[in-house]
Amino acid sequence: MSERMTRIVELCLAVLAVGAAVWCWNRGVQTSDFAxxxxxxPAFTGTHYSGTWIGAATGLVIGAGLLVIDVVRRRVSGSRTPE
Incomplete structure (x- = not known):
């Protein structure tokens, strides 16, 4: 696979990982209204945080960040001319 194609695939995976992280985060935060x-x-609203879903979202964001860092590294190292 060419360097350009690798960078495109990694960027797409990073975007998908961020989308999955948002989905996981939304699953991990639940609010309930109480009379x-x-x-x-007064009435009040309680919020329940699920550590499993929040942890999965965190892991996905870290993975997406690493993919973006690798894309930048490949771009910078590919633009250098050998001496």
């Missing part, structure tokens, strides 16, 4: 516990008390 007042007693008369005169």
């Amino acid at each position: 007042p516990a007693m008369d005169g008390a």
Whole structure:
């Protein structure tokens, strides 16, 4: 596979990883609305964070970042002329 094609595939994978990270993050954060516990008390919203989904989102973002770093490295090293 050519260097150009490798960079394109890595960028596409990075974009997919970021999309998957957003999906995982949204699955990992759930909000619930609660009625007042007693008369005169305010209603409130509780938020539950699922560590598994948040961790998966974090891993995907790290992976996407590494792919982008590799694309930049390939681009920079490919543009240098050998001496």
